[in-house]
Amino acid sequence: MSGEWNRLNRQLQRERKVRVMRIRVGIGVAVVLFLLGTIFFLTHRITNSGENSTEALLTETEEGQDQETDLESEDESGDEAESGSGDELQATVSVDYDALTAEIEEILSGDTISGEWSVYLKNLDTSESLLINDESMYAASLIKLFVLQSSYEHLDDLVANYCSINNTSEENALATIKDRLYTMIVYSRNESYNELVRLHSSSGSFTSGCRLVNSFIAECGYSTTGIYTTLHPSDSSFETTGEGTNHTTAKDCGDLLESIYYRTCVSEEASEEMLSYLLQQSTTTKIPAGVPDGISVANKTGETDEETHDAAIVFGEKTDYILCVMSTGVDVMGAGNAGNIIKQISALVYDALN
Helix, strand or coil: CHHHHHHHHHHHHHHHHHHHHHHHHHHHHHHHHHHHHHHHHHHHHHHHHHHHHHHHHHHHHHHHHHHHHHHHHHHHHHHHHHHHHHHHHHHCCCCCHHHHHHHHHHHHCCCCCCCEEEEEEEECCCCCEEEECCCCEECHHHHHHHHHHHHHHCHHHHHHHHHHHHCCCHHHHHHHHHHHHHHHHHCCCHHHHHHHHHCCCCCCCHHHHHHHHHHHHHHHCCCCCECCECCCCCCCCCCECCCCCCEECHHHHHHHHHHHHCCCCCCHHHHHHHHHHHHCCCCCCCCHHHCCCCCEEEEEEEECCCEEEEEEEEECCCCEEEEEEEEECCCCCCCCCHHHHHHHHHHHHHHHHC
16 A cells, blocks of 8 residues: 555656746746737837938928038029129110210211201119100100000000990990001001090080090199190091191100000000000101011101101110111101111110110
8 A cells, every 4th residue: 555655746746846947937938928029029119210210301301401502502593693783784775875975976967957956865774864856746646655555554544535426335345446546556656546545525625625635644643745636647637726737745755655565555455556556567767677687676656747756665686675766857758868877876775775
């Protein structure tokens, strides 16, 4: 019995040691697995953190580079702007206006030159100007410039008056008036001028229209300009207010053209339309003929048997300017051809300013 008991006891002890060993092994394995899992987690965390940090660093670096590029661009733009300013300053032509005046007067004192002349020039880049003989002369078709401005200023009234007189729609009235404005400037149609003056009056009276236009002209500060008669040849009979003849000066015409150039004549839209008419001028044998091909000129001429005028905005290669030349009592077609004299003055001025 005692032997059997000892055998059983030893067997139980061996089995207990085996179970303890198994438990220890299991705990050991669990600890190892836990440690491996922790190491893996930490490694993954550190890796992601490093990547994020790297990305953030790269992003910051790229943003910094972008900012530097933007700053460089701004610097380059600034350099270009300064360079551009320098170019513009360099492109501005230095003009001796006293010498230019003397050259123009020399042309006008030629043996074949007759009559009186007036010349106004304004450099639109520098505001420098010259004026020779600021005398009022018979305006001929230059008076149409002032009717052009007044018509745009009172366009609603002209439309209403046309509708009332002709019993038609506003749409038709506006289209007709715009056509008259176009033909008055581009083709210098006298009847278009006569009709537009009439439409300033609700009764369609030319003389009443004249007085309304003159009132507007005075408000604008054109102190040496007045409108008193119809223009001919035309379909109209001659009419006059009995106060004189249509007259203006080169300076008044120049001031009106300058307001169109700066888009302040009535309104920006109206100025654009007026400029478009002047740019389409059909008579280009005077000031436009004195500038190089390809140079845009917006002009309005005037001529009779004894007068030859031209008033223009010249968009020069380097300098934009106003040039207005008027003459009265001149040789229009002979040896002292007044139109050719204006062309000669135009060429001289263009060369001096460009």
